[in-house]
Amino acid sequence: MKKLILTLFIGLTALTSTAQKELTLEDAVMNQYRAYYPKNTPRVQWLPNSNNYVYLSADYQTLLQSSPKGTKSTELISAATVAKLTGQKVGWLNILKWENDNEFYIKAGRNYYRVNIPKKSAFKINSIPEKAANLDFNVSGKTAYTIDNNLYISTPKGDKTVTFYDAQIVSGQAIARSEFGISGGTFWSPNGTYLAFYQKDESAVADYPLLDINATPGKLNSIKYPMAGQKSEKSKVGIYNVAQGKTIYITPKGNSEDYLTNVGWGPNEEFIYIAEVNRDQNHMQLQKYDVNGKYIATIIEEKSDKWTEPEHPVYFVNDNQFVWMSEKDGFMNLYLHEVSGKLIKQLTKNKWVAQDILGHDENGNVFFQGTGESPLETNHFKVNIKTGEQSRLTEAKGTHHVQFSYDFTSMYDSYSSFDTPNKESVWSISKKLKKTKEVLTAPNPYTDVTIGTAEFGTIKAADKNTDLHYRFIKPSNFDENKKYPVLVYVYGGPHAQMVTNSWLGGASLWMYWLAEQGYLVYTVDNRGSGNRGFEFESVIHRNLGDNEMADQIKGVEFLKSKPYVDGNRIAVHGWSFGGFMTTSLMLRYPGVFTTGVAGGPVTDWKYYEIMYGERYMDRPEQNEAGYKKAKLAEYVDKLEGKLLLIHGTSDDVVVMQHNLSLVKAFVEAGVQMDFFPYPMHKHNVRGKDRVHLMRKVLTYVIENNK
Numbered sequence: 001m002k003k004l005i006l007t008l009f010i011g012l013t014a015l016t017s018t019a020q021k022e023l024t025l026e027d028a029v030m031n032q033y034r035a036y037y038p039k040n041t042p043r044v045q046w047l048p049n050s051n052n053y054v055y056l057s058a059d060y061q062t063l064l065q066s067s068p069k070g071t072k073s074t075e076l077i078s079a080a081t082v083a084k085l086t087g088q089k090v091g092w093l094n095i096l097k098w099e100n101d102n103e104f105y106i107k108a109g110r111n112y113y114r115v116n117i118p119k120k121s122a123f124k125i126n127s128i129p130e131k132a133a134n135l136d137f138n139v140s141g142k143t144a145y146t147i148d149n150n151l152y153i154s155t156p157k158g159d160k161t162v163t164f165y166d167a168q169i170v171s172g173q174a175i176a177r178s179e180f181g182i183s184g185g186t187f188w189s190p191n192g193t194y195l196a197f198y199q200k201d202e203s204a205v206a207d208y209p210l211l212d213i214n215a216t217p218g219k220l221n222s223i224k225y226p227m228a229g230q231k232s233e234k235s236k237v238g239i240y241n242v243a244q245g246k247t248i249y250i251t252p253k254g255n256s257e258d259y260l261t262n263v264g265w266g267p268n269e270e271f272i273y274i275a276e277v278n279r280d281q282n283h284m285q286l287q288k289y290d291v292n293g294k295y296i297a298t299i300i301e302e303k304s305d306k307w308t309e310p311e312h313p314v315y316f317v318n319d320n321q322f323v324w325m326s327e328k329d330g331f332m333n334l335y336l337h338e339v340s341g342k343l344i345k346q347l348t349k350n351k352w353v354a355q356d357i358l359g360h361d362e363n364g365n366v367f368f369q370g371t372g373e374s375p376l377e378t379n380h381f382k383v384n385i386k387t388g389e390q391s392r393l394t395e396a397k398g399t400h401h402v403q404f405s406y407d408f409t410s411m412y413d414s415y416s417s418f419d420t421p422n423k424e425s426v427w428s429i430s431k432k433l434k435k436t437k438e439v440l441t442a443p444n445p446y447t448d449v450t451i452g453t454a455e456f457g458t459i460k461a462a463d464k465n466t467d468l469h470y471r472f473i474k475p476s477n478f479d480e481n482k483k484y485p486v487l488v489y490v491y492g493g494p495h496a497q498m499v500t501n502s503w504l505g506g507a508s509l510w511m512y513w514l515a516e517q518g519y520l521v522y523t524v525d526n527r528g529s530g531n532r533g534f535e536f537e538s539v540i541h542r543n544l545g546d547n548e549m550a551d552q553i554k555g556v557e558f559l560k561s562k563p564y565v566d567g568n569r570i571a572v573h574g575w576s577f578g579g580f581m582t583t584s585l586m587l588r589y590p591g592v593f594t595t596g597v598a599g600g601p602v603t604d605w606k607y608y609e610i611m612y613g614e615r616y617m618d619r620p621e622q623n624e625a626g627y628k629k630a631k632l633a634e635y636v637d638k639l640e641g642k643l644l645l646i647h648g649t650s651d652d653v654v655v656m657q658h659n660l661s662l663v664k665a666f667v668e669a670g671v672q673m674d675f676f677p678y679p680m681h682k683h684n685v686r687g688k689d690r691v692h693l694m695r696k697v698l699t700y701v702i703e704n705n706k
Helices: 025-030 079-086 509-516 534-538 546-560 575-588 610-617 624-628 633-640 657-669 688-704
Strands: 002-006 053-056 062-066 074-078 094-100 103-108 111-116 119-126 133-138 141-147 150-153 157-159 168-169 186-188 196-201 207-212 217-223 234-241 246-250 260-267 271-277 283-290 296-302 314-318 321-326 333-338 342-347 354-360 365-370 377-383 390-392 399-403 410-417 420-428 434-441 454-459 467-474 486-489 521-524 565-575 595-599 642-650 674-676
Touching: 025 688, 074 079, 079 111, 079 119, 119 150, 119 354, 133 186, 141 186, 141 196, 150 420, 186 260, 196 260, 234 260, 234 271, 314 354, 321 354, 333 354, 342 377, 377 399, 410 575, 454 546, 467 509, 467 546, 486 546, 509 521, 509 642, 509 688, 521 546, 546 565, 546 575, 565 575, 565 688, 575 595, 575 633, 575 642, 595 688, 610 624, 624 633, 633 657, 642 657, 642 688, 674 688
Parallel strands: 486 521, 486 565, 565 595, 595 642, 642 674
Antiparallel strands: 002 454, 053 062, 062 074, 094 103, 103 111, 111 119, 133 141, 141 150, 150 157, 168 196, 186 196, 196 234, 207 217, 234 246, 260 271, 271 283, 283 296, 314 321, 321 333, 333 342, 354 365, 365 377, 377 390, 399 410, 410 420, 420 434, 454 467, 467 521
């Protein structure tokens, strides 16, 4: 077992003569990313055709310019000036893109403008309607947007209607419940000649009722929700020719319920590439089409006995070669292919996770983000497509956010770590990696706040071989001779990582508040969670909860081995997948935890959405035993201790049927538990009501963990 004890916060009462401020729960919930966010440089961007970068003043009102070596900054333009030039209210300088080193694009009001800094002029490009959503601006002067379920384009000459369908067909928005890395629904070709877009036909998908209590009488808000094993949406990719005003559609080559994902354009706007995944999600085909929708070829194919999950589109490094990201060797790596799809070479062979491609330079270097040797970190690298030589560009240990210059000769690096709030610097990366400028070292934002410490380390998983990373928060007045109650905070599901080498270690500030109430707060990332590779993540296949809980119990054993832990006072809390884990641990490991608080929990995987649920559990008819074993209603008679279930009544991710069906099972079994709804909230309780939520959760833990 390895551990690293870090006193994250310096300046505790014993070490300073200044009065310490007590952290309130309201501040912990509402101000972690406001008043207590480490000092930083807002909105850094590199200028095209220049080696200078720009950024915004602390109040987001002034655009300033600096050089990689210079110590002085020059004011370029203010929000007030842009407001005067456009005649629109400009709250802050949200620069969309740069045309050149003197001109940028900005949205002000419902209009898009190109602003020329030296000339102090603003040219209106286009306008969008008041109800427009899902805005996608292209520097060719066009903006794609949706109203309700239909897609439109605003151009300098007026609006174009791309689609006009009934309520069952949705165009220009994310599909597949935003799985497969999907975050948007429109894809401009490089020069703006074509607009590709997702479309989904939901006519076969079941309606799901949500209650709107704000109306009198209450009214039905009906959404489309495809549950595991039921009818799914049918996807298409449209290609709209802006000049001709015509659209062609690409449909899956396999089953009509296959997924179309990871849309990417090739060079010269000639071809489009789409990853098609079968509904069982164990077979991926990268399909190539021309702009008229003609199928050209299947250029890459991957199969798995568990799942295939493409999350990144093709990335072209020249007219004849592209990079494809795949975890077929066990870790997400980069593969160089000919335009025909023929594999040239595996560019990276890392035993860690590559996360995203960020660009390439004229020398054949591909720049990408990944964890590096430690799964707790986020780092940046380059690999050469000719030599295969790979080098790391971010030196310090921690979580890095990098902005590369247009020619990839410089980078602006901002990072945090366990003991570093934020540190920013500029580097030359063209030949030899060299720091050219120290920009900012943020002070500890908690210097005058009484706050505790965090310990980080590893324990062995239930398989006795795999290292799991944990975070252990202790109060500022921690006394190892005392016995402390513990709250285990858990998520545990795919694509998530709770413990990172970043400021606060990835923790929420309310955890430090709870520590000051005399608690220890513990989190461990079990097998099945993110950034550890396919084998680590895929142990959950067809049996969600089993290995995850076994690892969490190893965490409890670790806690009980500590002389300062009260092993009879351990509580557990989590949300979403963490709510599933919390309830599962309370019911399937009765007596281990005195108290559980589960927010928005999945309680029966047959009620969850197809795209996520079927990847990890297969369809209910294919895995009856797995679904039955994970169904929490099967264990209601096993409950020991206190359990509070929480749910937003308008939750459209984990629908409220999960919690209500479980409550019904408890009632029928004659078992007492507690339930609290958050009316009209969706999957997460946000805004000021979140203070109410966390007070509800933590009060319940403190009062019942006895």
